[in-house]
Amino acid sequence: MSGNTRDTKQKRAILSAFEEAHRPLTPVQVQAAVLRELPKVSLATVYRVIKTFVEQGSLVPVSFPGAADRYESKECAARHHHHFLCTSCDRAFDLPGCGLRVSSGLPDGFAISRHEVVLYGSCDSCKGATSI
Amino acid sequence: MSGNTRDTKQKRAILSAFEEAHRPLTPVQVQAAVLRELPKVSLATVYRVIKTFVEQGSLVPVSFPGAADRYESKECAARHHHHFLCTSCDRAFDLPGCGLRVSSGLPDGFAISRHEVVLYGSCDSCKGATSI
DNA sequence: TTGCTACTGATAATGCAATATCAATAACGC
DNA sequence: GCGTTATTGATATTGCATTATCAGTAGCAA
Numbered sequence: 279m280s281g282n283t284r285d286t287k288q289k290r291a292i293l294s295a296f297e298e299a300h301r302p303l304t305p306v307q308v309q310a311a312v313l314r315e316l317p318k319v320s321l322a323t324v325y326r327v328i329k330t331f332v333e334q335g336s337l338v339p340v341s342f343p344g345a346a347d348r349y350e351s352k353e354c355a356a357r358h359h360h361h362f363l364c365t366s367c368d369r370a371f372d373l374p375g376c377g378l379r380v381s382s383g384l385p386d387g388f389a390i391s392r393h394e395v396v397l398y399g400s401c402d403s404c405k406g407a408t409s410i
Numbered sequence: 411m412s413g414n415t416r417d418t419k420q421k422r423a424i425l426s427a428f429e430e431a432h433r434p435l436t437p438v439q440v441q442a443a444v445l446r447e448l449p450k451v452s453l454a455t456v457y458r459v460i461k462t463f464v465e466q467g468s469l470v471p472v473s474f475p476g477a478a479d480r481y482e483s484k485e486c487a488a489r490h491h492h493h494f495l496c497t498s499c500d501r502a503f504d505l506p507g508c509g510l511r512v513s514s515g516l517p518d519g520f521a522i523s524r525h526e527v528v529l530y531g532s533c534d535s536c537k538g539a540t541s542i
Numbered sequence: 543t544t545g546c547t548a549c550t551g552a553t554a555a556t557g558c559a560a561t562a563t564c565a566a567t568a569a570c571g572c
Numbered sequence: 573g574c575g576t577t578a579t580t581g582a583t584a585t586t587g588c589a590t591t592a593t594c595a596g597t598a599g600c601a602a
Contacts, residue, residue, distance in 0.1 A: 341476035344473035362522075373516065374515045378511070379509050383506045385534065386534065387533070387535075388503075388532070389531045389537060390529050393528065394526075397516075397524075397525045398525065399522040402518065402520060
């Protein structure tokens, strides 16, 4: 069979970008992070490598309303948590724990299988900055 | 000035589709709902009318992770609430109240301005149906 | 009823994220 | 080191939601 994969510096750099970030990244943000050490990484490569890692389970997709898909490492995704999205710098952050009390008022016949919580606001670095 | 607008059956039908639905609708869902009484409504018209109503404030946009934008009437949007998205029929429902206890564990320097909660599962009509 | 023009329907065009193509490059077993 | 071939970079292409175009239609004021 030809199920071979090779170890490249692009794959290593992309994966370590996620491991260092500890937060969900868009493909464009990954490219920006990797550009420091690999000034020529193509966005196509970033997409390809991310797709491969998602299929392998090393990365997990994370979607936000009205935003491009992001991805985070399986270590981050392993425990149930939610996200904070900074409306100023457009970075997403992991928040520990859940904080959702599910949920009075669910109509009869409705069954919940999962849930997403997104908090919006300004992050540490952006506090005080004008968000418009 | 030429700020005139005209009262058309398309606008009336589209607006009443939202008022009857009491839940967020995609443009395609609106078209499907209106097709009963106006078999020729164009999707372009649906988009145009929705855009106009959003600018007027009669409709409010609602985004879900990884899904096309939806809209709901300002009456629905007036009070803080969240949504349930049926993974079987892809319909969104309004849920009364909030149920979010904000939020132990927010890192220092982070300030919350708003939040979104989305519950996923199967709705009344779809319960028992295979969701795959 | 008539005339003006906002509105509509059909469809082409746009914007964007994501994927496919392909020649050139670089991993890695030998 | 060599050869095979997975991988890459650059770019074209797709897919989808949304918007623009434009000739024909229909509100609505006179």
